Amino acid sequence: MIYNFPIDWFFISILFFIGAYCMVVSKNIIKLLIGFEIISKSALIAVITAGLATNNINLAQNIIIVMILVEAVVIASGLALVVKYYRLNQSIDITKIINLKG
Amino acid sequence: MTLYLLIYFIIIMGAVVAVISKKLINSAIMLALLSIGVSILLFAYNAPWAxxxxxxxxxxxxxxxxxxxxxxxKHDEENIKENRVKYVLLPLLLIGFIISASIIVPEYFSKLQIFSTYNTQKEEPIGKLIWLYRGVDIIGQLTLLASSVFVIKHIFFKRKEADNGGKI
Known part of the structure; x- marks a missing residue:
């Protein structure tokens, strides 16, 4: 098994940076969800790398299965909210979501 | 090692194109490519179930x-006036981040690896881990699935016509 823990974390940090940048910059809600997905992918690789480093690969797989399910639930609910909001207000611009503003 | 670097290159290129792409459909497809890259990486790391x-x-x-x-x-993505300069800036910022991270991150995590406790015993099979040791997770997963079903059901509920003056 050839793997390198520090190099893995180097790529994980790059992936996290891309996702965080996407979430900070974009106004489109679907783009925000895409950024969230990229960040969760980086977290997933982090868990499997930590599992490899400590010889607990099956436990890491177990946690990853739960993570994937949480990811799918969040994305499904978020996209349902986006579609509903678009039907009501004809927009998915996050700066225009001010209906709940006090 | 070359194989891993190639897989990571695919993952990062998928992520960058998903972020800077102008059309949302291209972003979604590049996200799928990223997921395929991650799953190949998991296969390579001897984690077939994940x-x-x-x-x-x-x-x-x-x-x-x-x-x-x-x-x-679909019709709304042209209406959002986004500043595209921010997205074009991403590759430049990424190069800066890569250079700074290559100095700091590997050194820090090679120090961190020293403190990790290595499991010397033979690990339990995954089925036993799921059902015996982490059985509570199954309840949590079922609750999450049920909550998501309720959220979607309540978002797309069907109003009666009398409630809203005939509008749906």
Missing amino acids: AVFELSVCAGLITVLFVSAVSLV
Whole structure:
């Protein structure tokens, strides 16, 4: 098994940076969800790398299965909210979501 | 080692193109490519169960959800006036981040690896781990699934015509 823990974390940090940048910059809600997905992918690789480093690969797989399910639930609910909001207000611009503003 | 670097290159290129792409449908497809890259990485790291879940749920289900949502809100993506300069800046910022991270991150995590406790015993099979040791997670997963079903049901509920003056 050839793997390198520090190099893995180097790529994980790059992936996290891309996702965080996407979430900070974009106004489109679907783009925000895409950024969230990229960040969760980086977290997933982090868990499997930590599992490899400590010889607990099956436990890491177990946690990853739960993570994937949480990811799918969040994305499904978020996209349902986006579609509903678009039907009501004809927009998915996050700066225009001010209906709940006090 | 070259194989891993190639897989990581695919993952990062998929992420960058998903972020800087102008059309949302291209972003969704590049996200699927990213998921496929991650699942290949998981197969290479000897984690086949996680890889199968990743391939079926993230590369399959979530891509379908994204594509359907994009097709439902398709007309709006031109109306949002986004500053594209921010997206074009990403590769430049990424190069700066790569250079600074290559100095700091590997050194820090090689120090951190010293403190990790290595499991010397033979590990339990995954079925036993799921059902015996982490059985509570199954309840949590079922609750999450049920909550998501309730959220979607209540978002797309069918109003009676009398409630809203004939409008749906």
